[in-house]
Amino acid sequence: MNASTLLPPGTAPTQAATRPRLAVHRLPMAHPGDLSALAALFDEGAIEPAQVVAVIGKTEGNGGVNDFTRGYFTQTLMSLLAARLGRPAAELLRELPCILSGGTEGVLSPHYVVFARSGRPTADAAAGPGPGALAIGTAVSAPLPAQHVGRWAQVASVAAAVREAMRGAGIARAEDVAFVQVKCPCVTAARAQAAAAAGHTVLTADSGRSMAAARAAGAFGVAIALGELPDDPALEAAMLVDFERFCRRASISSGVEVEANEVIVLGHSAAWEGTLRMACAPMRDALDIGAVAEALRPLGMNAAPQLGAADAARVAAVFVKCEPDRRGHVRGARHTMLDDTDINAQRHIRGAVGGMVAGVLGDARIFVSGGAEHQGPDGGGLVAVIAHAA
Known part of the structure; x- marks a missing residue:
């Protein structure tokens, strides 16, 4: 296995030895091969290409086996990084996780989240107070x-x-x-x-x-x-x-x-610095709006019923897993997602849960992925939020 470093062979980091810091950039895409927002950040110097360690994105394909929007985005990303780093795209592909979910049903907006790491651990990095960043x-x-x-x-x-x-x-x-x-x-x-x-x-x-x-x-x-x-x-x-x-x-x-x-x-370590924090909560079913509030609460945010502008501005990324209840009911009421031969059940559930979560957050840039087998309670899923500390 290979952890992502993405530095050209023989190249040493130019930064001073400091605690590592994570930056999270949530970027729009006009189509599944649109990396212009990331290229602009590179051009502005906001991110160094060598700092990119992972990408999680939502493309507008069907989310099925033949959803080639995911491969299209990945190919474009690796081409961009290869040109900026002077490394073969095939080599980067084996090192950099680029995890994509197709299907932006309903109000969900195509976007991608870029994780960039700066700084390097020092010998005494783990000595910091508290749970860390x-x-x-x-x-x-x-x-x-x-x-x-x-x-x-x-x-x-x-x-x-x-x-x-x-x-x-x-x-x-x-x-x-x-x-x-x-x-x-x-x-x-x-x-x-x-x-x-x-x-x-x-x-x-x-x-x-x-x-x-x-x-x-x-x-x-x-x-x-x-x-x-x-x-x-x-x-x-x-x-x-x-x-x-x-x-x-x-x-x-x-x-x-x-x-x-x-x-x-993603987790918290005293070896790291920065303002980003993350919380995750299980959803017991597709109507569990309380799970969204539960994920927000440890981050010091309260939706009543929707996040206020100041708290919404603190949110850096949101990830959701959901699943059509295989028993055919949600809180005792029959649903037809599993029997619809026109629209795949995963497309139904992404649209439904995505709309619910987006309504609480007041933001449609949410990674919502179906297929939550053994990921949270049966028929439910989970909600995870990255936000800056207040």
Whole structure:
């Protein structure tokens, strides 16, 4: 595995040895290949290209197996960074997590969040008072063979990557991790055929089903790394079966545009400085507007019923996972998301939950991802907010 450094080979950081600091930039896109806002920040000197360590974005595709807006954005990002850094795009692709979710239904606005790290840890960095500022660590696993997708080998791969990312962030305790975002590969028809030709059997050759299995394995991997589940291979039988087992801080996506498990860990460390903080809360169902308030409360914000302008200005990024309740009801009322053959259920739920969260925050720039298997309570999901301290 390789943590993201993105410095050209043989290049030493030019900054003095200071505590690391994380900057979060939420940028608009006019189309899935539009990186002009980030290029402008580079040109202005607001961000050095070598400081970019991760990107999480929302593109306007369908969010399905054939959503190529994610690959289009990733290709454009790597081309931009390659030109600015003088490094091959293919090399950067193996180091820099670029985690995208397609589908901006309803009021959701296409955008991307750039995480930039400045400064370097010093020998006494961990001696700072208090829980510390928001820290980031990243890791990219070795390519995951198709026959491992949705199986315990993927669980173990994700768990190892999370632990590596925690070390890179200087986060020693699992309780200091606020949120983990993962992007996992899925099984396409071509990957299934290649595995079969090599004498391997995939868990499922159905691409959509494999995305769900990959998300489940990713959630279990994060839960194990954070101590929320035991590291027991027998638990493989519980994936997509026992939904009472879930991770309270994991957001997992899956897609054709990646071949490895890409991991971003966000948490708090006394080794870091800055004003950014993060909080995460589980959603018990698609109507749990209280979970939004619960995620805002530790950040010193109160929505009554919507955030005021001053608090809204403090919000740097918002991430949501949601899931159509597989039992077909929400608080006793029947829903039709699972039976609609015209609109995919994930598109329904992204639009519904995205509208609810956007209404509380007064902002449509929200990362809302469907497919919340084992990510928060069954039929619910989670809400995570990054904000500047008051």
